[in-house]
Amino acid sequence: MELRKDPVTRTWVVVGEPENQSESPEACRFTSGDPKAATLLELPPGENWQVRVHPHSRAFYRIEGEVARSADGMFDRMKAIGAHEIIVETPVHHRSLEQLDDAEIERVLEAYSIRIADLKRDARFKYVAVHKNQSSGSSGECFHAHSELTATTFVPRRILYELRAAREWYRERERCVFCDMLRQEIRQKKRVIDSAGDYYAFCPYASRVAYEVWLIPKSHHHQFEADRGNRRQLASLLGRSLRRISQIAAGYHVALHTAPNTLQTKGELSDYWATIAGDYHWHIEILPIIEQRTKSHSIEEVYFNARVPEEAADQLRRLDASRC
Numbered sequence: 001m002e003l004r005k006d007p008v009t010r011t012w013v014v015v016g017e018p019e020n021q022s023e024s025p026e027a028c029r030f031t032s033g034d035p036k037a038a039t040l041l042e043l044p045p046g047e048n049w050q051v052r053v054h055p056h057s058r059a060f061y062r063i064e065g066e067v068a069r070s071a072d073g074m075f076d077r078m079k080a081i082g083a084h085e086i087i088v089e090t091p092v093h094h095r096s097l098e099q100l101d102d103a104e105i106e107r108v109l110e111a112y113s114i115r116i117a118d119l120k121r122d123a124r125f126k127y128v129a130v131h132k133n134q135s136s137g138s139s140g141e142c143f144h145a146h147s148e149l150t151a152t153t154f155v156p157r158r159i160l161y162e163l164r165a166a167r168e169w170y171r172e173r174e175r176c177v178f179c180d181m182l183r184q185e186i187r188q189k190k191r192v193i194d195s196a197g198d199y200y201a202f203c204p205y206a207s208r209v210a211y212e213v214w215l216i217p218k219s220h221h222h223q224f225e226a227d228r229g230n231r232r233q234l235a236s237l238l239g240r241s242l243r244r245i246s247q248i249a250a251g252y253h254v255a256l257h258t259a260p261n262t263l264q265t266k267g268e269l270s271d272y273w274a275t276i277a278g279d280y281h282w283h284i285e286i287l288p289i290i291e292q293r294t295k296s297h298s299i300e301e302v303y304f305n306a307r308v309p310e311e312a313a314d315q316l317r318r319l320d321a322s323r324c
């Protein structure tokens with residue numbers, strides 16, 4: 001497998017097939033903890049673990065080796081070096097993240113934080129992303145509640161967009177665009193759904209999909225993994241938000257957006273680090289998967305969202321967010 005860069009859109013693409021084939025899907029490997037996989041982290045450690053992290057069995061990236069960036073005529077390519085990990089959120093097979101209690105969700109967030117910080121010590125990795133797909137299990141994908149983490153030698157495109165825009169905003173105004181956005185949301189009270197301590201949940205002004213929700217701390221911080229805020233409150237807000245969303249959506253995508261690895265001094269973001277602590281602001285994006293009828297869609301990456309975000313926020317606000 002290798003990484004190839006489209007010189008026009010500057011998108012890196014993983015080309016090739018993962019080497020390991022996954023085992024038979026009948027038995028869930030996560031319920032007992034994959035015995036064949038090395039355990040990278042266990043919280044709490046030992047027999048009574050709730051969260052367990054191990055390497056993905058069909059990893060897109062390999063952890064060993066040099067990045068070996070090379071030219072192929074006008075094109076750029078590099079080895080698919082990186083990390084691809086599975087974060088099992090609970091040993092219980094049919095419990096989704098939103099069914100866990102606040103302390104348990106906090107432990108999942110703690111695992112994200114520990115693994116991100118650990119992988120960022122490796123200067124080869126420019127970005128560590130955590131995402132999660134929760135669906136009703138129709139696609140044959142593993143239903144067991146888990147998140148995936150990838151550490152990559154490039155910054156994913158969506159993050160690059162955010163970084164560039166945030167830096168420009170900061171250069172012009174000496175303010176963080178995310179802080180500005182949240183201040184306006186709190187002032188206008190149109191799209192804020194919920195809050196817990198320092199953390200807010202709101203439908204973004206230009207939501208890409210119906211009922212899109214962002215979670216963000218009011219106190220500015222560029223790195224999720226280094227933010228010493230009250231994670232129990234964040235866990236509580238995340239749980240409540242997902243419980244609202246799961247009442248109207250068949251599933252959801254969650255993506256944690258934190259600052260890239262600032263150990264990196266070369267390459268496409270080398271001039272970036274001067275202001276990153278001030279201009280970028282970590283956040284969590286939740287994109288619900290809505291059934292066909294009200295489905296959001298995109299044509300050539302222009303999004304069409306049938307649900308006005310102010311109405312979506314109003315509807316979400318009125319839904320019961322308590323654990324059942």
Ligand SMILES: [Zn+2]
Nearest residue numbers: 028031093144
């Ligand atoms: Zn399971």
Ligand SMILES: [Zn+2]
Nearest residue numbers: 176179220281
């Ligand atoms: Zn900010």
Ligand SMILES: [Zn+2]
Nearest residue numbers: 162257283285
């Ligand atoms: Zn983002």
